[in-house]
Amino acid sequence: MRHTDKLIQGFSRFRRQYYESDSHVIQDLVRKGQAPQTLMIACSDSRVTPSATFDDLSLGEIFMVRNVANLVPPSETDHHLHGTSAAIEFAVDILEVENIVIKGHSHCGGIRALMTGEGGTFIGPWMNIAAQAREKVLREYAGADLVTQIRALERAAMTVSLKNLLTFTRVRERVEQGTLRLHAWYFDLDEGHLYGYEEERDDFRLLA
Ligand SMILES: [Zn+2]
Numbered sequence: 001m002r003h004t005d006k007l008i009q010g011f012s013r014f015r016r017q018y019y020e021s022d023s024h025v026i027q028d029l030v031r032k033g034q035a036p037q038t039l040m041i042a043c044s045d046s047r048v049t050p051s052a053t054f055d056d057l058s059l060g061e062i063f064m065v066r067n068v069a070n071l072v073p074p075s076e077t078d079h080h081l082h083g084t085s086a087a088i089e090f091a092v093d094i095l096e097v098e099n100i101v102i103k104g105h106s107h108c109g110g111i112r113a114l115m116t117g118e119g120g121t122f123i124g125p126w127m128n129i130a131a132q133a134r135e136k137v138l139r140e141y142a143g144a145d146l147v148t149q150i151r152a153l154e155r156a157a158m159t160v161s162l163k164n165l166l167t168f169t170r171v172r173e174r175v176e177q178g179t180l181r182l183h184a185w186y187f188d189l190d191e192g193h194l195y196g197y198e199e200e201r202d203d204f205r206l207l208a
Helices: 003-018 025-032 085-093 110-117 123-140 145-167 170-178
Strands: 036-042 062-067 099-105 181-188 193-198 203-206
Touching: 036 085, 062 085, 085 099, 085 170, 099 145, 110 123, 110 145, 123 145, 145 181, 145 193, 170 181
Parallel strands: 036 062, 036 099, 099 181
Antiparallel strands: 181 193, 193 203
């Protein structure tokens, strides 16, 4: 079976569950509009699909951005095209989500490209968002093996994204007002653990 046929079969099961049953979930979401509580910024990596790793997510619950290495660029008002920034603006200004979760992970190909200096036409410049995290890791983990440096960079890059979130005016205002909370969660694929960043300790602690 072609993979696209498998996808279409999956949609048929979804349709039976939501449109050919007594479920009014989607009709309600269409009528009332979406009101997600959380904006999640996750990596495009196929192994960390949030709807699979957060087991009981419902439709309408999460406003999702996925990009290479779950990065947040700084707020820039130039004439370039800012897909991730547009999604942040929509989620924070219009939908007024209560949380932003940056969800990183181990074995991230984008982070490996940043550390090794690989990367194509678009990946290289995009990963440069976290260049300062790379410098920090190279200082603090000088002499460590490449894998150790990459694991450290996966986490350090997320703290750059947290800082960059605060360059968006409305994000900063809402954080200061206490109506928006920022989180950075790291999924370790080897251990199956989820870690959360604690600003006071400048370190990650086990969440689940
Ligand atoms: Zn990744």
